Amino acid sequence: MKRKQTILFVDDNPKNLGILGTVLAESEHSLYFAKNGALALDITKNKHPDLILLDIMMPDMDGFEVCRRLKQDPLLAEIPIIFLTAKTEKDDVITGLKLGAVDYVTKPFNKKELLTRVNTHLELRAAKEELQESLAEKEEALATKDKLFSIIGHDLGNIIYGLKGFAELLTDEEIQPDVEERKDYLQMLNRAATDGYDLLTNLLNWSRSQTGRLQANPTTLILQDSIYQNVNLQQDKAQRKKINILAGVNKNITVFTDENMLDTVLRNLISNAIKFTPKSGTIRITAEPIDDNVVEISITDTGIGIKSENINQLFRVNIANTYGTDGEKGNGLGLVLCKELIEKCNGTIGVESEVGEGSRFSIRIPINA
Ligand SMILES: Nc1ncnc2c1ncn2[C@@H]1O[C@H](COP(=O)(O)OP(=O)(O)O)[C@@H](O)[C@H]1O
Ligand SMILES: [Mg+2]
Structure with a gap:
């Protein structure tokens, strides 16, 4: 009991x-x-x-x-x-x-009868309570999923609609876009496709984590490669907001972790830093070994910051429409996922932030198997 x-x-x-x-x-x-x-x-x-x-x-x-x-x-x-x-x-x-x-x-x-009846009803009561609790949990999970699917459906729908629009512009015989215009359209198409891909990756990971199918498959990685690749993927988004990303990582640092999971976490944290930093800000990415076994990666921005009363809620499921400083759309799923993924990789995630000054998200992951 x-x-x-x-x-x-x-x-x-x-x-x-x-x-x-x-x-x-x-x-x-x-x-x-x-x-x-x-x-x-x-x-x-x-x-x-x-x-x-x-x-x-x-x-x-x-x-x-x-x-x-x-x-x-x-x-x-x-x-x-x-x-x-x-x-x-x-x-x-x-x-x-x-x-x-x-x-x-x-x-x-009769002592025996009394004890038997009392115990039977106490057990029944406990079983009933357990059932009610698990029912309530299931209902909550279902409500979360409904909300999630409606938001994803909407956001993903918008992205695909955008892709279709750019593809039409590029192939329209009457409009005949010139080279410069074609380049612009292709860039926008690329951006929309990246957003769509990131959203899908988050959704897929989320669904795996909800059904217990999220499995880490750690290998030894050169951390610098992972970080630089994920920064490159977001340079375009950063440049549009004139945000400078300074990433300095020693090429000798390796980590033992799941590559896809680390990618997803880095993409979410870098994308958040861009999203919640106004024009002309700076994002700094560093990686330092804490000891022989753990390396800390930190992503520091000069963005809007997070109120201290909201810090505790960041990693809890709270799906809702969110907007960045330039109206970038979100759904509040990213950080919840980051925490789950990092924990699957035997790591931890933390945050320090000051409103109006900026935020620093840090993850700690193992260096060795
Ligand atoms: N670097 C950051 N600076 C300021 N606020 C942030 C930062 N990263 C996350 N947040 C806050 O945490 C919330 C949750 O982040 P996340 O789970 O990634 O969802 P989303 O990016 O879809 O809004 C954001 O909506 C934002 O309010
Ligand atoms: Mg996010």
């Missing part, structure tokens, strides 16, 4: 409470006692026990009334109730069950 379960005993006869307490003292459960109905309601509201053993005959408020009131409160109605009844009072048993009790135990108590 994961969590300690709690039982509330309600009986106006202290002797009975004593017996119940002794019988169940050996079990792992926490016990509460109430000697009247009003107290029972109070304790139930405050402590939310997992099971209530409820005497019927009590002065002021009898057990049936306590049961009725509990069943009316949606927050408490789910707590299972076992009535305590005298052997002779068959009608009471029926009334109790009709009121929503799950079971009854007859007095005088």
Whole structure:
């Protein structure tokens, strides 16, 4: 059992409470006692026990009334109730069950019977709770997926629509674009294709991670190659915002990691740095060994920065339309993925940022197998 379960005993006869307490003292459960109905309601509201053993005959408020009131409160109605009844009072048993009790135990108590029934209902309760939790998790995952697919569908749709537009311009017999225009169109086409490819890569990785199919396949890589290649892929985007990317990485540094995963992480972090840095900013990329086993890659920008209250949320799933300083579109998936990918590679990711000054994202990955 994961969590300690709690039982509330309600009986106006202290002797009975004593017996119940002794019988169940050996079990792992926490016990509460109430000697009247009003107290029972109070304790139930405050402590939310997992099971209530409820005497019927009590002065002021009898057990049936306590049961009725509990069943009316949606927050408490789910707590299972076992009535305590005298052997002779068959009608009471029926009334109790009709009121929503799950079971009854007859007095005088038989120790074994009492323990068995209590444990059965506690186990049922725990199983039910587990089921409800996993259902809630599934519902949340489904809602996230729906949101994701609607955004991706929309964004990817726009990108493909753009590709089609440029292709039409380039092949239109009437327009006959000149060499300069053709070059511009081709550049825009290339940009749209890159955006589409990056978006698809993120989506694919995300779907793999959601279905447990994300497997790292680490090899030894020359870090400088990985970083320079991924910088080159984004130079065009950076130049359009007149952002200078300064990447200085020692050519002797190697890392032991999954190449595709590292590429995806670098692309996301560099693309974010460009996206959230206004025109004429600077992005610095460095890599330094921390010790014999770990290298730290950091990507520092002079961008808009991140509010400290938002830092903790960055790596959590929060899919929504986002926009860069030049209106660049996003969906909030990149950093969540980066964290998952880096962790698959036995690495870590971190961030420091100051609003208006810039941000520094750093990843640490193993050097050796
Ligand atoms: N370098 C950065 N500078 C400022 N804010 C950033 C930076 N990187 C990420 N962020 C913030 O974190 C959010 C999540 O980033 P990410 O998961 O990559 O999603 P997206 O790029 O699609 O918006 C961004 O929308 C942005 O608000
Ligand atoms: Mg991003």
